[in-house]
Amino acid sequence: MLFLKKEDIEKCFDMRAAMDASLEALKIYSEGRATIPLRTNIPVPKAEGQSLYMPGYVECDSGKDALGVKIVSVYPKNIEKNIPSVPATMVVLDAETGIVNAMLDGTYLTQLRTGAVQGAATELLARKDATIGALIGTGGQAESQLWAMLTARDLTEVRIFDIDFDRASAFAKEMAEKFKVTMIPTQTAQECVEGADIITSVTTSKRPTFSSEWVKKGAHINGVGAYTHDMCEIPREIIKESDLVIFDTMDGVLQEAGDFMQPLEDGYLSEDKYAGELGELGLGKLQGREHDEDITIFKTVGSAVLDVYVAQKMVEQAKENNIGLTV
Incomplete structure (x- = not known):
């Protein structure tokens, strides 16, 4: 063995x-x-x-x-x-x-494959010229999520936000030394998200971690943290406004991710808003980003x-x- x-x-x-x-x-x-x-x-x-x-x-x-x-x-x-x-x-x-x-x-x-599945989605969906990243949450998953973003795109700057600014600052300093990329801790989620090409939220928050109004046209968003019915990281308004929504697995997300289940349950969205699975995109069965101005979203809850x-x-x-x- x-x-x-x-x-x-x-x-x-x-x-x-x-x-x-x-x-x-x-x-x-x-x-x-x-x-x-x-x-x-x-x-x-x-x-x-x-x-x-x-x-x-x-x-x-x-x-x-x-x-x-x-x-x-x-x-x-x-x-x-x-x-x-x-x-x-x-x-x-x-x-x-x-x-x-x-x-x-x-x-x-678990840490590596959870970062990796986000990286695979970012590679397929984010704009090729993406240079600014935003990472919300600096818990145990944060480093692999950051590593995946930097592997998927040649980012020159990543903004880091956490509800504890000291923790965000310490994380940003450590990651800047490790990856040799500019890391900027931010006092607010708005500073973190505004102008970012790739936004990754990895928290257990029960309310959206950013506002849809802060998201620029052409951004790609990753929802990684929410994995229960009452957790909700991604604002429903940006889901509705987005041009493409892809999941790691349809059955997993629609059984576990509150931010994508709740809008269906109260009629805010219909299920046809959700295009399908990342595997289908990889197989060429789904169309990915069509225009530079498209807003794309990927959600993962993980799978065995x-x-x-x-x-x-x-x-x-x-x-x-x-x-x-x-x-």
Whole structure:
């Protein structure tokens, strides 16, 4: 069995590889060649925790088929013990034999593939001449979201906003040193969003994190953070005004993302406003951006198809480069 820590994955799998793998996974999903059951959630009342299991099987055109399960725990009290409150482990199986052949750092896998799917969408939908980015939220997902934006487009400036300005400033300073790109912490979301070519919101906010009036013509917007019915990052007005709305998976977003479910439920929007899936766009079944002035939106809530397929590619790369611990 192969064990891959975060440091092992970093040696053999970068954002570019993760973006390519994520798009391929969603293309396979949109073609109906992946089996992704609903995740199983087991409450653990004594520890006030939850144990979640996200399994999947993906048919692959090249290389081996992908089979696996991501195990995610949600244990808020872990913070008191100074250990992660949402630890995750990815278990990879050999699809030909059903034997477990690898285990990966599921926390880093989740961060990387969530950034990567946004990057893949940004690459397909944002204007080619985009130079200014806006990032709202500086939590655990922020760095990979920023990395993906910078991989998708040659940005010269990224504005950073967080409800805690000191946190935004510290994050901006750290990221400027890491990526060698101008990072500007902003006092308000308006300063962050106005004039930006690419806007990425990654928060758990229950109300929109910016106003539709601040969005320039031609902007591309990514909604990454909201994943429950009561969370709502993207303002409904910009969804209505936009020229194209694409999801990672239609069933996932319409079951989990409040900012896109609520406008349907109260009749503000009809479902035909939502064009389809990123995989369909990658397959050429949907038309992407048609004009420079178009406003495009991508929403992701994540799917086990991303975990299973990306993990399989990570394992293949690690074996090819003799990276990781084999037991």
